[in-house]
Amino acid sequence: MDHRTSVDIAKRLAELKKNIARCETDAKRPSGSVILLAVSKTQPTEAIIAAYAAGQRAFAENYAQELGNKAAALQALDIEWHFIGPLQSNKTRLVANRADWVHSVDRLKLAQRLSAQRPKDKTPLQLCLQVNIDNEETKSGVAVDALPELAGAIRSLPRLRLRGLMCVPKHTTDPATQRETFARMRVMFEELNQQGFELDTLSMGMSGDYPAAIKEGATIIRIGTAIFGPRR
Numbered sequence: 001m002d003h004r005t006s007v008d009i010a011k012r013l014a015e016l017k018k019n020i021a022r023c024e025t026d027a028k029r030p031s032g033s034v035i036l037l038a039v040s041k042t043q044p045t046e047a048i049i050a051a052y053a054a055g056q057r058a059f060a061e062n063y064a065q066e067l068g069n070k071a072a073a074l075q076a077l078d079i080e081w082h083f084i085g086p087l088q089s090n091k092t093r094l095v096a097n098r099a100d101w102v103h104s105v106d107r108l109k110l111a112q113r114l115s116a117q118r119p120k121d122k123t124p125l126q127l128c129l130q131v132n133i134d135n136e137e138t139k140s141g142v143a144v145d146a147l148p149e150l151a152g153a154i155r156s157l158p159r160l161r162l163r164g165l166m167c168v169p170k171h172t173t174d175p176a177t178q179r180e181t182f183a184r185m186r187v188m189f190e191e192l193n194q195q196g197f198e199l200d201t202l203s204m205g206m207s208g209d210y211p212a213a214i215k216e217g218a219t220i221i222r223i224g225t226a227i228f229g230p231r232r
């Protein structure tokens, strides 16, 4: 990767952080209440190193093998790894070994495997449940109606810590629709907490909709394109 690309990544990251701070202020939320995840899927390790050099520490990957390879290659760096992609049962061991967080759990079997496979010398795996918020047939995520039962079953697994909810809404550029969807996530999050769950994480908002997500209470936004540019 050439020097110019590294400079571009640092510049986009700085610009993005300014925008996030502005969104926090607009939403009357405390400064620093939104955590930025850099989504590095398909990007070379050099791009991760460039963002790291600019101060970024939390990175997210969508493919288990890619996460494994990058985490191994970059293990000298103080990176917090998040897994956010569709997870298959036969890939849970890799993720349980390499990730600090998993955002995309949508069935009990995956959670059970992750809990059983989480190495004993590591802290519990931090977990979000992916919600199929727009009820799309082609998308992963637990159905809204099935969420409380799944959350209840996962709560007692020993090597996991249930932190919150995640979603990937149906694509739209309309800010009002974006907000309405994220608001439904926020309500579900609040309802679970009223039922005694102690969730503190709403993982929602990507390059095209993070301002709306921040307005509706996102605590983690997952940004790829706006940091690294278009994916190959």
Ligand SMILES: *Cc1c(COP(=O)(O)O)cnc(C)c1O
Residues within 6 Å of the ligand: 039, 041, 062, 084, 085, 168, 206, 207, 208, 222, 223, 224, 225, 226
């Ligand atoms: C790719 C991806 C992102 C980042 O998307 P951008 O539009 O590039 O910011 C966030 N979340 C998930 C689950 C993704 O797959």
